[in-house]
Amino acid sequence: MSSCRTRCLVSESGIRIRDIIDAIEARLLTQPSHMDRLVLSVCGADLMSDVLAFTKAKTLLLTGLTSIQVVRTAGVVDLAGIVFVRGKRPSPEVVELAEAEDLPLLVTDYPLYEACGKLYCLGLKGCSELDPGGRTGECLTSGT
């Protein structure tokens, strides 16, 4: 898959969870209908207060934490979903709460930095005002 083709998946309305799954070889832990949810921006964080302070609506959170507080935090700020990095799987209680809250949960084997890098190369924006356009230019490493 060329980097150009994957970049083109990010439109004005965002990118679908199924394309995120392709990009970071993730597994969906919640209901299959979550595949078609849209993501507008991405944030990588293990500190929930930072997630509260700096994310926007429809942000996908990549995190190394699997506590139930991650799902509670997602509910408070309307995150688009959560990706647990480095293959960490949350407990059944956490998945159950996410299902009840209709929140997509994913797990990838990539560590935080690498998973974030792959999504940034797709053209997905972060949450800061420092880089409002996201990475729309050429990705430094081509291919996936």
Add this chain to the structure above:
Amino acid sequence: MPDVRDVGALMSVTYDIAARDFVRAGEAANKLKRLLQQLGLDPAVIRRAAIAAYEAEMNIVIHSYGGQIKVDITPESIEIFCEDSGPGIPDIEKALQEGYSTASEEIREMGFGAGMGLPNIQKSADKFRIESAVGRGTCLQVTILHEAGE
């Protein structure tokens, strides 16, 4: 179930918050957010109220011996009153500094306790008042105006 009373234009809801109950911590803030959404309030206002309530709820769960969050929704504002019984805060000025925390490693492992809770509440609030008595507890009042927006 929270106690919801609708008195004319004023709606009031109270949530009991248990100390050290990390499974339910955040439930009240999520319920409040859904209630505010049902009332059709501005999403930016809802977001600020939910963030303030959530950080306050976590503080009560982490630091106190238990408490309550009472929320009044008026035509002008959302008023969040938090009251706990607990050890209180010896130095409020210090507690308001970004990065200052007395939380344990266990709390940090859950993604909290980085000393951003009270600063985040302050940032979300149009008005913010905190009073604490060592050995008795802490009272927090947060006002979020419907008009102010982000």
